Amino acid sequence: MRVYVVDNGGQWTHREWRVLKYLGVDTKIVPNDSPVSDLKEVDGLVLSGGAPRVGIDPEKMGKNGDYIDAFSGPILGICAGHQFMATHLGGAAAPAKVPEFGKSVVKVHQPDVLFEGLPDQFEVWESHNDEVTMLPPGFTALASSPNCSVQAMRHRDRPLFGLQFHPEVEHTQFGPEIFRNFLRVCENSS
Amino acid sequence: MTFDAKAFIAEQVEAVRKGVSGKAIIACSGGVDSTTAAVLASRSLGDRLLAVYVDTGLMRKDETNDVARTLKELKVNHRILRAEDEFFAALRGISDPEKKRIIIGNKFIELFEREAKTFGADSLVQGTIAPDWIESGGQLRDRIKTHHNVAGLPANMKLKLVEPLRDIYKDEVRALARALGVRVAERQPFPGPGLAVRVVGEVTPDRVGLVREASAIVEHEIEAAAKEKRLTLPWQYFAVLLPVQTVGVHGDLRVYGQTIAVRAVDSIDGMTAVFSKIPLDVMDRISTRITNEVPGVNRVVYDVSNKPPATIEWE
Numbered sequence: 001m002r003v004y005v006v007d008n009g010g011q012w013t014h015r016e017w018r019v020l021k022y023l024g025v026d027t028k029i030v031p032n033d034s035p036v037s038d039l040k041e042v043d044g045l046v047l048s049g050g051a052p053r054v055g056i057d058p059e060k061m062g063k064n065g066d067y068i069d070a071f072s073g074p075i076l077g078i079c080a081g082h083q084f085m086a087t088h089l090g091g092a093a094a095p096a097k098v099p100e101f102g103k104s105v106v107k108v109h110q111p112d113v114l115f116e117g118l119p120d121q122f123e124v125w126e127s128h129n130d131e132v133t134m135l136p137p138g139f140t141a142l143a144s145s146p147n148c149s150v151q152a153m154r155h156r157d158r159p160l161f162g163l164q165f166h167p168e169v170e171h172t173q174f175g176p177e178i179f180r181n182f183l184r185v186c187e188n189s190s
Numbered sequence: 191m192t193f194d195a196k197a198f199i200a201e202q203v204e205a206v207r208k209g210v211s212g213k214a215i216i217a218c219s220g221g222v223d224s225t226t227a228a229v230l231a232s233r234s235l236g237d238r239l240l241a242v243y244v245d246t247g248l249m250r251k252d253e254t255n256d257v258a259r260t261l262k263e264l265k266v267n268h269r270i271l272r273a274e275d276e277f278f279a280a281l282r283g284i285s286d287p288e289k290k291r292i293i294i295g296n297k298f299i300e301l302f303e304r305e306a307k308t309f310g311a312d313s314l315v316q317g318t319i320a321p322d323w324i325e326s327g328g329q330l331r332d333r334i335k336t337h338h339n340v341a342g343l344p345a346n347m348k349l350k351l352v353e354p355l356r357d358i359y360k361d362e363v364r365a366l367a368r369a370l371g372v373r374v375a376e377r378q379p380f381p382g383p384g385l386a387v388r389v390v391g392e393v394t395p396d397r398v399g400l401v402r403e404a405s406a407i408v409e410h411e412i413e414a415a416a417k418e419k420r421l422t423l424p425w426q427y428f429a430v431l432l433p434v435q436t437v438g439v440h441g442d443l444r445v446y447g448q449t450i451a452v453r454a455v456d457s458i459d460g461m462t463a464v465f466s467k468i469p470l471d472v473m474d475r476i477s478t479r480i481t482n483e484v485p486g487v488n489r490v491v492y493d494v495s496n497k498p499p500a501t502i503e504w505e
Contacts, residue, residue, distance in 0.1 A: 009330025014320050015461060018359070022192065032330070051332035060330060101499035103464075125462055127498045170458040 001043050002026040003186060006034075008050030008061060008080050011127070015168040016046050016078065019179050032062030036070045044074045044186035047081025049166065054083040054093050054130055064088070074159035074185045082162030083130055086153070089160075091136030098147040100126035106151045106165060108143045114154065114161055114181050115142070122173040124151075124165035131164060159185050193362045195369035199230065202354040206234035206315065209352045213238045214313035215306050217298065217339070218268065220257030221380050223317035225264070226367045227355055231315045232266045240309045241266045244301055246294070247274025248384030248398060251406040260374055273301060274395075281386060281393040285433075287505030288336055290393065294383045295342015299349075306349055314349035320359050321460050334501065338382045359459035378426045379460065387505040391433030403484045404429035404450045408476055412454065415472045424466040427454035429480070430493075430504045438481075438488030447488030450480055455502050463497040 003025050005016045013029060020027040030038065039045065045067055052060035061080070065088045068075060077085040083093035108120045124145070132150040135141060142152035145165070153162045161182065167175040216231055218224040218241040228241045241261055245254045254270065261268040280293050302314055316339050326341035327333030336342055343351075355363060360379060367375035386393045388401050408429045416423040430451040438445045452473070457463035477490040493500075 007330070009332070011324055011331070011334065012461060013331075014324055014357075015459070051327075051330060102496045125498075169462045171462040171464065 001183065001187060001190070002041060003044040003046065003183065004039065004042050005029045005046045005048055006032050006064065006067065006081070008032050008048045008052060008064070008084075010049035010051070010079065012166055012168050013048040013050075016048055019168050019176055020046070023176065023179060023183060025183060032064055034063065036063065036066045039067070039071055042071075042073065043190040044182065045071055045076070047075060047077040047084065049079030049081060049127070052080055054080050054087060058084070058087070068160070074182065074189055075161070076182050077160075077162040078166060078168070079128055079164060080130075082153070082164055083132055085160060085162045086132040086134070086136050086139070086150075089136035089139070091132060091139065092134035093130050094133045095129060096131040096148060099129045100145065100147055102126065103171070104145045104147070104165065106143045106145045108152070110140055110142045112142050112152075112154055113185055114152065114178060116181050118174050118177060124167075124172045125169050126165050128164060132162070159189055193358070193365050195365045198358070198366060199233075199369060202230055203234045206231050206352060206354055209350075210235060210238070210313045210315070212313070213240070213309060213311040214315050214352065215240045215242050215302060215309055215311045216315040217302055217317075218243050218257075218261065218266075219380070219382055220253065220260060220374065221317070222360070222367055222372070222374055222377050223319050223355060223363055225260060225317070225372055225374050226363055226370060227315060227317035228261070228266050229264055229370045229372055230354055230366075231352075232264075237267055239267060239315070240305070240311065241268035242271060242302060242305050243268060244271045244273050244298065246277045246384055246386075247395065248277060248294075248386045248393070250380065250385070251402055263373065269305065271301060271305070273297075278393070278395055283392065285391045287387060290386050290505065291336040291338050291383050292342050294386060295336065295338035296344055298338060298342070298382070299344055299347055303347075303349060312350060313352050315352045315354070317355055318353040319355045319363060320357060323356065324461075335503075335505070359461070361458050378424075381503055387503050388428060388430045390430060390504055397431055400448060400484055400486060401429055401431040401450070404431070404480050404487065407479045407483065408452055408454075411472060411476045411479065412468070415469070420469055420472060421466070422456075424454040425457040425460070425463065426502055427452075427466070429453075436489050440488065445488050448486045449489045449491065450484070450487050451491050451493050451504070452476060453493045453502070453504070455497070457497075457502070460502065463502055465494050465496060468492070
C-alpha cells in the first residue's frame with residue numbers, strides 16, 4: 001500500500017512519514033505543489049500540518065485544494081491540513097479563542113472507523129493557533145477538547161478525515177492506532 | 191515494523207562510500223549522533239576519514255578528555271582542536287540566541303575548512319538528524335531555532351555535505367549506536383553550540399564556568415538517583431544560567447546573586463517532551479549543592495514546561 005505525506009511545512013510532517021514507514025507502508029514526503037497527476041498510484045494521502053496560517057495564508061497551501069477535489073482515495077488532514085480541508089469545502093477556520101499548545105484531552109462523541117478500538121477519551125498533543133469554526137457541508141464532527149469543538153471531523157460519504165490534534169507525535173495516546181485505522185480505510189477503498 | 195539497524199548500516203555505509211570520492215572529515219562533538227556517524231563513515235572510508243573534535247570552551251566538565259578516549263576506543267582516525275579563545279572572542283557582546291548559533295556555526299565551518307585543507311578532504315560528514323533540519327526551517331517550514339550544523343552553515347561553503355543520519359531520530363540513532371558498539375549510545379543529547387545556549391545573555395568564560403559546574407551537579411545527582419532506582423533517567427537534564435539576579439542572604443549578609451534553572455525532560459525523539467517529575471528530595475539536594483558549591487549562585491528554579499509550547503533547550 002502506498003500513502004504519501006503532503007508537506008505543508010509542519011514541524012511533525014517527517015514524523016507522519018515515520019509512523020507510516022513503521023506501519024509498513026510505502027511512503028514518501030511530497031511538496032504541496034506536486035501535480036495531482038503524480039498521485040495516480042497512491043492509495044491514500046495525509047495533508048500535514050504547517051507553519052501556514054490557513055485563514056491568513058491560503059496560497060501557501062499549494063495544491064492541497066486540487067488533491068481534495070481530484071484525488072479519489074482517502075485523505076487525512078492534520079492540523080493546518082484539517083483546517084484547509086474545512087475552508088476549501090465551504091466551512092470556515094479562524095484564530096482559536098484559546099489556542100492549544102501541548103497536552104490536551106479529546107472526547108470522541110461520534111464513533112467512527114478512525115477511532116475504532118480506542119477509548120472515548122484520551123490524551124493528545126496540540127499545537128495550533130487557528131481552528132475549524134464551521135463544518136463544511138456533508139461533514140460530521142467526531143471529537144472535541146475542552147477548548148476546541150472540532151478536534152476531528154469526517155465527510156459522511158467520501159473518505160475525507162480531519163484531525164486538529166497530532167496523532168503522529170510520540171506523546172499522543174493511540175497515535176499509531178489512528179493511523180492504522182486510516183490505513184484500513186485506504187486498503188478497503190483501493 | 192521497527193527500525194532495522196543492520197539494514198540501515200549496510201545501506202548508509204554504501205551511500206557514504208558512493209557520496210565521498212576522495213577524503214572526508216567528520217565534525218565530531220562526541221555526542222551520540224556525530225560519534226555514530228563517525229563510526230559509520232569510518233566503515234566506508236577507513237583512513238580517508240578524519241574525525242575533528244573542536245573544544246569550543248563551551249563543553250561540559252571533562253568532556254574533551256572523555257571524547258578523546260571514546261574516539262581512541264572506536265579506532266576512528268581523529269584530531270582534537272582547541273579553539274576556546276576563538277569562540278569566546280567571536281561571541282563577545284552577543285546575547286541574541288539566534289546570533290549565537292549562527293556565529294558558532296560559522297566558526298565551526300571555518301575550522302573544518304582549515305582542517306579539510308590540511309587533510310586534503312573535499313567532503314564534510316555530519317551527524318545531522320531529522321529534528322536538526324526540521325527545526326532549522328526553510329521554504330514553508332518556520333525556523334524554530336538555527337541548528338548550527340544546518341542553518342548555521344555559510345552559503346558559500348566549499349565542502350560537499352554528507353549526512354547519513356538525516357532521516358532518523360535520536361531513538362533510532364541510539365539503536366544504531368548499540369548495533370555499532372558505540373559506548374556513548376545512551377548519552378544524553380548535548381547541542382552543538384554547547385553551553386553557549388545554556389547561558390541566557392552574554393557568553394563569557396566566567397558565566398560558562400558557572401553553568402558548567404551547576405550542570406555537573408544536576409547530572410551527578412540525577413544519575414545517582416537513577417542508579418538507586420529513585421527515578422527513570424530523563425531524556426535530558428541540565429542547568430541553565432539566567433540573566434536574572436535576585437536577593438539572598440549568606441551568613442547574615444545580603445547577597446545579590448545569580449539564578450540557575452534546572453531543566454529535565456522525558457522524550458523519545460526530541461520533537462515532543464514533558465518535564466520530568468523529579469522527586470523533591472532529589473531537587474532539594476541539587477538546589478542545596480548548587481547554591482553552596484557554585485560561587486555566586488543563590489537561587490535555583492525548576493522548569494515545568496512541556497514541548498510544545500516550550501523547547502527543551504532555553505535558546
